[in-house]
Amino acid sequence: MDDRYVIMNAGDEMRFEFAAPPAPPAGWVRDFVLIGDGWVKDGDYNTTFGKTVLPLPRHGRPEYATPPTRLEDDPVYRRHRADWQKYHTRYVTPRGFQNALRPRDIK
Numbered sequence: 001m002d003d004r005y006v007i008m009n010a011g012d013e014m015r016f017e018f019a020a021p022p023a024p025p026a027g028w029v030r031d032f033v034l035i036g037d038g039w040v041k042d043g044d045y046n047t048t049f050g051k052t053v054l055p056l057p058r059h060g061r062p063e064y065a066t067p068p069t070r071l072e073d074d075p076v077y078r079r080h081r082a083d084w085q086k087y088h089t090r091y092v093t094p095r096g097f098q099n100a101l102r103p104r105d106i107k
Contacts, residue, residue, distance in 0.1 A: 003058040003076050004083060005038055009092050043097070051094070 006014055016034075024030045039057040041064075043050045054068035056076035071077050077084060 002080075003056075003060075004080055005057075007053060007088055009090075043094070 008014065021030075039062075041047060041050060041053065041057065048064040049055065049068055052068050054071060054074060055064055055066055056074050057064070058076050071084075
């Protein structure tokens with residue numbers, strides 16, 4: 001396990017693209033099975049450090065026992081820095097969630 005993953009937010013979508021394998025023999029049907037291996041870390045009060053993506057989960061240490069530090073000090077970040085330049089480029093604040101039920105001025 002390489003501890004590389006997708007960091008998603010509520011409402012996000014993930015799409016897989018791959019080269020199509022050769023057609024199965026006549027009369028056969030091909031199915032695809034996707035096996036997910038990951039973590040759910042949300043803002044639930046019962047989730048340790050649920051208000052931040054840090055510390056990043058990893059297979060060698062699946063619990064969140066160590067309080068978050070700087071991203072640059074995280075072992076997963078250090079192993080896959082390029083992922084943070086290419087994929088993990090969005091910063092999501094809690095504002096949208098916090099303001100979702102507040103009345104808005106309609107003009």
